[in-house]
Amino acid sequence: MLTRSQIRTLVELHGHDIIGHRHMRIERACYQHGAVTTFAHSIRVACLAVWMADRLHLWRRVDLHSLIRAALLHDYFLYDWHDWDDGAHRLHGFTHGGAALRNAIKDFRLNAIERDSIACHMFPMTPKPPTYIEGYLVTMADKISATRETFSMDRFSKPQLPPRDGRTRTDVVKGTVDAAA
Ligand SMILES: [Fe+2]
Numbered sequence: 001m002l003t004r005s006q007i008r009t010l011v012e013l014h015g016h017d018i019i020g021h022r023h024m025r026i027e028r029a030c031y032q033h034g035a036v037t038t039f040a041h042s043i044r045v046a047c048l049a050v051w052m053a054d055r056l057h058l059w060r061r062v063d064l065h066s067l068i069r070a071a072l073l074h075d076y077f078l079y080d081w082h083d084w085d086d087g088a089h090r091l092h093g094f095t096h097g098g099a100a101l102r103n104a105i106k107d108f109r110l111n112a113i114e115r116d117s118i119a120c121h122m123f124p125m126t127p128k129p130p131t132y133i134e135g136y137l138v139t140m141a142d143k144i145s146a147t148r149e150t151f152s153m154d155r156f157s158k159p160q161l162p163p164r165d166g167r168t169r170t171d172v173v174k175g176t177v178d179a180a181a
């Protein structure tokens with residue numbers, strides 16, 4: 001059975017180019033649930049998905065590389081869904097799987113398992129179920145992590161996050177990001 005640190009090492013090994021990509025700066029600067037950033041949430045989902053595959057003895061049926069990469073990119077929508085932005089994110093729950101896939105395809109070479117798992121990770125909120133077992137692991141790990149993060153008491157002591165790459169409407173209104181930056 002894999003230990004926590006072995007799982008973490010596997011995630012870093014298979015996802016190093018994703019974790020180190022410049023667009024991850026946006027994920028590090030946006031809260032996803034409670035006091036957890038989208039970046040930290042994605043790492044948690046990847047680790048939990050690997051843990052579940054391991055404990056369920058699924059390694060004959062699961063591609064570890066695709067599982068980790070799909071989990072790391074499942075929320076690669078690259079905006080803060082809490083921002084109003086003229087209502088652009090009203091349907092975030094239904095649309096962000098597609099947005100994450102569109103962004104991920106631009107930045108990385110993805111196989112069919114990874115693409116499908118990212119696009120369908122919000123099932124059953126979105127109608128199409130995942131095609132592959134890796135997608136089911138991602139969507140289950142996502143729901144467990146999101147629930148834990150949302151109900152954690154840490155949400156009441158959120159640290160200030162670094163500024164994002166791109167300015168949002170909220171940033172402009174609040175003047176939190178230097179327009180010249
Ligand atoms: Fe998501």
Ligand SMILES: [Fe+2]
Pocket residue numbers: 041045074075142146
């Ligand atoms: Fe998620």
